[in-house]
Amino acid sequence: SSELTQDPAVSVALGQTASITCQGDSLGTYSASWYQQKPGQAPILVIYHNNNRPSGIPDRFSGSSSGNTASLTITGAQAEDEADYYCNSRDTNNVIFGGGTKLAVL
Amino acid sequence: EVQLVESGGAVVQPGGSLRLSCAASGFTFTDYTLHWVRQAPGKGLEWVSLIGRDYFNTFSADSVKGRFTISRDNSKNSLYLQMNSLRPEDTALYYCVKEHSRGWPSFDYWGQGTLVTVSS
Numbered sequence: 001s002s003e004l005t006q007d008p009a010v011s012v013a014l015g016q017t018a019s020i021t022c023q024g025d026s027l028g029t030y031s032a033s034w035y036q037q038k039p040g041q042a043p044i045l046v047i048y049h050n051n052n053r054p055s056g057i058p059d060r061f062s063g064s065s066s067g068n069t070a071s072l073t074i075t076g077a078q079a080e081d082e083a084d085y086y087c088n089s090r091d092t093n094n095v096i097f098g099g100g101t102k103l104a105v106l
Numbered sequence: 107e108v109q110l111v112e113s114g115g116a117v118v119q120p121g122g123s124l125r126l127s128c129a130a131s132g133f134t135f136t137d138y139t140l141h142w143v144r145q146a147p148g149k150g151l152e153w154v155s156l157i158g159r160d161y162f163n164t165f166s167a168d169s170v171k172g173r174f175t176i177s178r179d180n181s182k183n184s185l186y187l188q189m190n191s192l193r194p195e196d197t198a199l200y201y202c203v204k205e206h207s208r209g210w211p212s213f214d215y216w217g218q219g220t221l222v223t224v225s226s
Contacts, residue, residue, distance in 0.1 A: 033212040035151070042201060042219060043151065048212035086151050088211050093165040095141065095153035095211040 002026040002091045004098035011104040018074040020101045022087030025068055030089045032070035034063055037084045037100075046085075047072060077105050108132035108215045110202045115220030122192050126220055128185040128202030133215075135183040139163075139205045141213065142176060142187050144198035144222075154200070155187065156210065170196075192224045 004024040012018035022032055031050045035043035045054050047063035050070060060075045070089075074081055082105045087098040114126040126142070142154040155166040155176040164176050175188040185202055199219040206212035 042216040097151040100150040
């Protein structure tokens with residue numbers, strides 16, 4: 001089955017821009033979504049269908065996709081954005097998650 | 107307000123069975139495909155299974171195929187996961203998840219999870 005690959009860890013200075021990427025063959029066909037998970041909490045959807053932001057998600061979160069790579073960008077990262085971030089997509093009859101990226105805000 | 111409340115998690119021996127339940131409210135249950143997603147302690151998210159609005163379309167991850175069965179009762183706004191032949195690697199927090207109105211695999215609401223521990 002398909003896989004989605006994420007960098008295990010990314011760090012960003014407070015107020016700067018963080019970019020988290022997700023690579024996989026299925027992204028050439030299907031869209032990506034992104035989830036934020038803080039310790040002890042359930043994941044929260046922050047981007048769906050590549051570049052759509054659910055209501056209530058700050059506009060510093062944005063998404064994009066090109067070819068086999070999807071990206072989550074946090075413009076002006078805040079301390080509260082420190083969390084694990086997971087991408088997901090699908091292949092024909094399965095849902096696939098990336099391994100997750102731990103974002104540190106320094 | 108959308109709510110998904112899982113129950114049924116427990117400590118079970120390898121080879122045992124367990125049935126998880128998810129009570130849903132705050133949305134039109136019959137309009138949405140529902141999923142189970144799990145997370146082993148300290149690990150990432152793993153999709154387990156989905157069931158379509160009409161009961162008939164079900165798909166499962168290879169890791170649970172033939173052992174886990176997803177079902178739903180639209181009259182009770184409830185989702186279920188029957189887990190048989192449990193293995194230690196099935197130990198995880200199991201989330202009940204609702205797909206976004208734009209379709210899967212975007213998941214806009216998650217329960218708080220129910221913990222399954224498979225150990226002798």
